[in-house]
Amino acid sequence: MSQLLANLNPEQTQAVTLPPQHALILAGAGSGKTRVLTTRIAWLVQSGQVDAHSILAVTFTNKAAKEMLARLGTMLPISPRGLWVGTFHGLCNRLLRAHHRDAGLPQLFQILDSADQLAAIKRLLKTLNVDDEKFPPRELQHFINGQKEAGVRPHAVEAWDDYTRQRVQLYQEYEAQCQRESVVDFAELLLRTYELLERNEPIRRHYQRRFRHILVDEFQDTNVLQYRWLKLLADNGKEGGAALFCVGDDDQSIYRFRGAEVGNMRDFEREFRVQNVIRLEQNYRSRSNILDAANAIIRHNSDRLGKNLWTDQGAGEPIRVFEAFSDGDEARWIVEEVQSLVRDGHSRAEIALLYRSNAQSRVLEHRLFTAGIPYRVYGGLRFFERQEIKHALAYLRLIANPDDDTAFARVVNFPTRGIGARSIEVLQDASRTWNGSLYASVPHLSGKAGTSLGHFVRLIEDLRRETEPLALPELVDHVLDRSGLRDHYKADKEGAERLENLDELLNAAANFLAEQGSVPGEASGQPSHALLADFLAHASLEAGDHQADQGADAVQLMTVHSSKGLEFDIVFLSGLEEGLFPHENSALERDGLEEERRLMYVAVTRARERLYVSFAQSRMLHGQTRYNLRSRFLEEIPVELTKWLSPPNQRTALGGATGGGGAYFTPSAKPAASRESRPSSSLPGGLRIGQVVKHAKFGQGVIVAAEGGGSDARVQVNFGAAGMKWLLLAVAKLEAA
């Protein structure tokens, strides 16, 4: 017991040992949040207060759930297997499988990932003959998910205009299609579970009594429905309900665009009359120069719950600032710096290159590649999202559930077996007429389409029969052969990597079997097709790692968003420019700038020892050279914490969008790197593209483009926060700044 609490600071200890009451832990970056969460669980169990099975711990990502289980494994004498630790979606999946009948689902329901969902929506629009120009599938997907995440079913949507009414109609049709096909999307997992608990009193009471403690990680990222879900399980905070222990950081709330509702923190505090609000402000990660910069930046936000990070580990090095001529120039400098760091003995894996948007990785990758430096880019396709894996999974899904039309449509003609678009249309008509799935409608067809489709149905039936006695990995192996997928990729001269991935799928199946098999009483002895359904759910819920070779010592490249939760000795933060970071689109959103600033806060607090920030005077974006002002966030870092690395003659005198910013040098030499892209002839008044100018009303800006001549001469100026403007030179009074 005392061992558990050793090395915790007073606030951490207080949080871990709170009585069974609701609590809100405001855990700053690097303050030991995961440690507090896991130690709290271990302490509750070890002090004999509750049974391990009475604890529910919820995370957002599988990674976080796994990490928590792993840590608990080392802290508790019991196996953490039986604990209810998982993601919102994983736990909902578990509940829905257990109570599938009460939830109105078949036991072997399938889970649609986002791509599957989009395909299902496209198919729906086609079936209903809806113009997908008027109802773009992506937009409709967003609408449907938005409603579900707010807990709103079609009948409850408030639709005041025709367009919305039509979308609601499609939402309803989509639900019907999912139900017909026995598939459930991500948002549905949560909503269906919520409704199950809400409507079924015995089940609700059962879980309300069972869970005495509910712990939530990254609480600032919960959406409306997830909070309602928690409230329901905790019996709305009533006497006798579970104690809700929520850990989060409002300053690191960066997912509003996908529905996260940081207001849940305030609501929780109010609605549950939370008496225990504990701030974890001591940071164990970064030097104080870095923390001071982060604190200074985030102070510009209003509406915070309030926190100030500190450390006793010393000031460390200044924050290094570099101004480049162009994006290419910036990348070249970063790579040179990385090379010299590696020469000095720093490990590449401890160096991270962060950027606001994925498009920025290109230049960096190019330079790294040329320099022969190993690197790893986060993001992009994950294992279970790859084309060949999706194809294989579609066959498996048809075995588990032939009514899965999404899977059917995906592989009915892959590998090609002479089933063209015409046959599919005929089949879709039949499925409407007979009100059945595509698979079930095949016997109603005659003629050529009926013959070829009949062959396909027979293939699936054969597969189901042949795989019945097989163990999971052998089952997958058999399907890969019999479906023709293996042969197809063998014949493809670029299919070698895809073949490897298919083999990797076999490994995944074997691993899954091994893991499930070791849980006593759960999967062992299950018929192979039931285990197959579990494996498919696993594939949807946990799409796998983004990239392999994690062991390699490689420089880490990722967006600021994906860097959340990670830390590195050395961090390069590039592209600190108005329009890029903060992103221009954020100006259109309510409180968009504050979210961008939180993103900046997340970026800065990733660094342990050294932080580099850089920006470029010009940057290639969407095929055009843009001239950006440097980011206001740079201005928000106190100058005394910084050290400028670019030579004075390379710098512009911009005061950023917010003006101010003192000790900078005047511009002189014009950038060499971006010279090609600008016209050599100068504009009237000695102005040039890329020139910094001042306007009486809009303030400082950069000339981005020019048009016309003489009295018609116009220039486009990027004023940063004030926007992009076309100005007639004869009218606007522009001064060189």
Place this chain on the structure above:
DNA sequence: TGAGAAGAGTTTTTT
């Protein structure tokens, strides 16, 4: 059926 043209979209992302 597959290759090549044409067109659209291009902030951030987990489940």
Place this chain on the structure above:
DNA sequence: ACTCTTCTCA
């Protein structure tokens, strides 16, 4: 500029 999707035609 580049990528991904859809269309068109042999």
